[in-house]
Amino acid sequence: MRQVIRGAVLLLLLLIVIPPPATAQQQPVVKVGTEGTYPPFSFHDPQTAELTGYDIEVIKAIAAKAGWRLEFVETQWDAIFPALDSGRIDLIANQVSLNPERAAKYGLSDPYTYSRGVIVRRTGDTRVKSLADLSGKTTAQSSTSNWAEVARDAGARVEAVEGFAQAAALLQQGRVDAIVNDDIAVLDYLATTGSSAVEIAGDAGRSGSRQVLALRKADASLLSQANQAIAALRADGTLRGISQKYFKADVSVEDGGSADLSQGRGPRSTWDVLRSTAWPMFVGLVKVTIPLTALSFAIGLALALLVALARISSYRALAGVARAFISIIRGTPLLLQLFIVFYGLPQIGLKFPPFTAAVVAFSLNVAGYAAEVVRSAILSVPRGQFEAASTIGLNYSQTLRRIVLPQAARTAVPPLSNTLLSLLKDTSLGSVVLLTELFRESQLAAAESNEFLALYSFAGLYYWLICVALSAGQKRLETRLNRYVIV
Amino acid sequence: MTDIRVEVTDLHKSFGSLDVLRGIDFSVLRGTSTALLGPSGSGKTTLLRSLNVLDTPDRGVVRIDDVSVDFSALPAGKAGRVASQRLRGQSGMVFQSHNLFPHRTVLQNLTEGPVVAQGRPVEEVEAEARVLLDQVGLADRASSYPHQLSGGQQQRVGIARALALKPRVVLFDEPTSALDPELVGEVLAVIKDLASQGWTTVIVTHEIQFASHVADQVLFLDGGVIVESGPPAQVIGDPREERTQRFLSRILDHG
Numbered sequence: 001m002r003q004v005i006r007g008a009v010l011l012l013l014l015l016i017v018i019p020p021p022a023t024a025q026q027q028p029v030v031k032v033g034t035e036g037t038y039p040p041f042s043f044h045d046p047q048t049a050e051l052t053g054y055d056i057e058v059i060k061a062i063a064a065k066a067g068w069r070l071e072f073v074e075t076q077w078d079a080i081f082p083a084l085d086s087g088r089i090d091l092i093a094n095q096v097s098l099n100p101e102r103a104a105k106y107g108l109s110d111p112y113t114y115s116r117g118v119i120v121r122r123t124g125d126t127r128v129k130s131l132a133d134l135s136g137k138t139t140a141q142s143s144t145s146n147w148a149e150v151a152r153d154a155g156a157r158v159e160a161v162e163g164f165a166q167a168a169a170l171l172q173q174g175r176v177d178a179i180v181n182d183d184i185a186v187l188d189y190l191a192t193t194g195s196s197a198v199e200i201a202g203d204a205g206r207s208g209s210r211q212v213l214a215l216r217k218a219d220a221s222l223l224s225q226a227n228q229a230i231a232a233l234r235a236d237g238t239l240r241g242i243s244q245k246y247f248k249a250d251v252s253v254e255d256g257g258s259a260d261l262s263q264g265r266g267p268r269s270t271w272d273v274l275r276s277t278a279w280p281m282f283v284g285l286v287k288v289t290i291p292l293t294a295l296s297f298a299i300g301l302a303l304a305l306l307v308a309l310a311r312i313s314s315y316r317a318l319a320g321v322a323r324a325f326i327s328i329i330r331g332t333p334l335l336l337q338l339f340i341v342f343y344g345l346p347q348i349g350l351k352f353p354p355f356t357a358a359v360v361a362f363s364l365n366v367a368g369y370a371a372e373v374v375r376s377a378i379l380s381v382p383r384g385q386f387e388a389a390s391t392i393g394l395n396y397s398q399t400l401r402r403i404v405l406p407q408a409a410r411t412a413v414p415p416l417s418n419t420l421l422s423l424l425k426d427t428s429l430g431s432v433v434l435l436t437e438l439f440r441e442s443q444l445a446a447a448e449s450n451e452f453l454a455l456y457s458f459a460g461l462y463y464w465l466i467c468v469a470l471s472a473g474q475k476r477l478e479t480r481l482n483r484y485v486i487v
Numbered sequence: 488m489t490d491i492r493v494e495v496t497d498l499h500k501s502f503g504s505l506d507v508l509r510g511i512d513f514s515v516l517r518g519t520s521t522a523l524l525g526p527s528g529s530g531k532t533t534l535l536r537s538l539n540v541l542d543t544p545d546r547g548v549v550r551i552d553d554v555s556v557d558f559s560a561l562p563a564g565k566a567g568r569v570a571s572q573r574l575r576g577q578s579g580m581v582f583q584s585h586n587l588f589p590h591r592t593v594l595q596n597l598t599e600g601p602v603v604a605q606g607r608p609v610e611e612v613e614a615e616a617r618v619l620l621d622q623v624g625l626a627d628r629a630s631s632y633p634h635q636l637s638g639g640q641q642q643r644v645g646i647a648r649a650l651a652l653k654p655r656v657v658l659f660d661e662p663t664s665a666l667d668p669e670l671v672g673e674v675l676a677v678i679k680d681l682a683s684q685g686w687t688t689v690i691v692t693h694e695i696q697f698a699s700h701v702a703d704q705v706l707f708l709d710g711g712v713i714v715e716s717g718p719p720a721q722v723i724g725d726p727r728e729e730r731t732q733r734f735l736s737r738i739l740d741h742g
Contacts, residue, residue, distance in 0.1 A: 382586075384584060385586060385588065387541055387580075390541070390575070391539055391578075391649075392599060392648065393572070393600050393652070394599075394604050395572075398603055402599070403588055483632075484589050484590045484634065
């Protein structure tokens with residue numbers, strides 16, 4: 001227990017090592033909100049850890065023209081417009097699509113990216129040429145994108161996937177017949193992987209979208225500086241250059257997005273992908289997976305003790321509440337509990353950031369399971385120990401702390417270790433509540449590189465190694481706790 | 488205050504519909520040894536546990552030295568617990584199955600109560616504990632764990648642990664019944680020593696010989712009442728009540 005806490009504290013200290021914001025103030029400082037986790041538009045280069053990407057290069061070029069000094073503020077998508085409203089950032093460079101609602105509320109720049117819907121097929125599969133051909137076929141789509149709607153309207157059956165790379169994998173494997181998607185994601189995929197297994201079959205017949213910078217309405221002069229800079233960059237070919245670099249196509253003009261893959265970068269080798277992903281995965285492990293596990297387990301155990309004591313208490317109502325809690329936690333899926341905390345509770349005004357939400361959900365889950373372990377461990381301590389403790393004058397909490405729990409620990413350590421190992425692996429569910437933990441890192445890398453088998457196996461290796469270390473710790477702890485029973 | 492160290496008045500206790508104690512009255516003089524005899528189910532263990540409030544009597548008064556609790560008027564909740572706690576603090580308890588703390592050394596078993604519950608300084612308590620261990624013949628086992636000791640040694644530690652609390656009276660609940668026959672002697676010897684050192688003791692026992700040699704007073708219980716009481720020469724040597732005679736002859740036949 002003490003080790004667990006010490007570990008958690010250490011990891012928290014590690015977390016605090018975040019570089020302080022740079023300071024220097026001559027030129028006007030423009031604070032740019034961007035996700036930083038959205039390749040190829042805004043992400044950290046795996047080798048250098050520098051923030052980079054298509055949108056980052058574009059906004060840097062604009063700043064150079066307009067004479068701004070930039071300060072990047074990495075913000076989750078969900079929080080990015082509130083951050084603009086509250087003045088924590090001055091503009092958003094993150095593939096903001098132009099729509100009437102945004103145009104009404106914000107100062108939007110001229111478009112710097114144009115995208116349109118395209119249909120993707122296995123290379124040479126001539127059955128798929130246009131939207132009309134999709135009727136009765138199966139497509140793979142992100143369930144939340146409006147491309148899923150387009151495919152459904154065309155009469156296709158839609159398989160829900162996470163991102164384009166997964167869709168492309170399904171298409172290559174012949175599990176689906178086509179994909180309807182934004183052409184930029186397709187171009188990015190083709191450019192990064194150099195894949196020739198899939199190709200763009202044609203337009204999805206829907207007007208494309210335009211991406212703009214978003215500013216506050218009030219900052220009119222900043223907006224006009226931005227627009228002048230965009231016009232200049234378009235004229236001098238800078239925008240086209242950046243676009244070519246990322247997409248092998250010019251997405252800075254309307255209908256410019258046919259990819260020229262003649263000089264594709266070619267696929268990176270599996271080894272290269274693994275080498276460049278090993279570090280981000282390790283960071284995800286150390287900065288999110290392990291602290292999340294340690295904190296949730298520590299809090300969960302403390303709660304479990306309270307629940308177990310409530311459960312064996314002679315106050316009927318208290319015991320009933322504890323019993324109900326345990327029953328609900330053990331009777332519902334962990335994923336559902338996580339969704340209730342992250343997506344459900346905000347609807348009644350309880351909004352936590354992802355990490356906190358995950359800690360809340362996981363520690364409640366641990367509490368539910370561990371409470372029964374702790375309860376039976378306490379009950380396994382002979383009654384005579386309670387009696388002896390009270391005859392020497394110890395009160396309830398002294399008896400628990402000094403006499404009962406140390407003996408109960410011996411019984412409880414093996415099952416609690418199981419809980420801990422499960423928890424470590426269950427934190428991978430954090431990936432669905434915007435946590436960039438170990439598994440999410442491997443998912444992101446897989447989405448980019450198509451190396452599903454290698455990357456997921458590699459992530460598995462990390463989990464397994466930590467589990468091995470924890471099991472060794474369990475063994476040492478058991479030996480320690482066993483020192484006073486039967487030589 | 489008189490020389491009466493323990494005084495029990497009209498004590499009643501029932502478990503559900505079973506009346507275990509049905510009006511017990513007796514007193515124990517300071518520095519004397521009282522043996523509680525009786526067949527199993529007679530209520531002698533419940534009586535002993537009532538003195539330590541491990542079982543809470545339903546009514547009646549228990550006074551040990553200057554602390555007296557009237558269980559008929561025991562307040563509910565915290566005040567009641569505090570009163571019980573104070574009375575419990577007057578006595579030390581030696582259990583049939585010793586109930587030593589297995590995760591604490593012998594010395595720690597002795598110091599736990601005085602240091603943690605009574606808040607006395609560690610050095611002083613440890614010094615006293617070592618004297619007590621010497622007294623029960625275990626000076627060299629201070630840092631052993633209970634499981635490393637024989638049954639007789641464990642029970643002697645149990646006795647030392649009770650003494651470390653400096654109780655007004657030491658209560659023994661069949662202290663030798665769980666022991667192998669060859670280990671009984673060493674434990675009885677320690678208890679006999681205590682009597683000669685002026686400790687006030689109350690012992691539930693089946694060791695008739697021991698009771699008749701060591702006890703100053705014998706109480707014979709049956710059916711939740713004291714059937715016969717007096718010096719051992721009278722109660723054991725020349726019992727007047729038929730129930731006492733029957734019990735003694737049965738025990739002595741087997742013994």
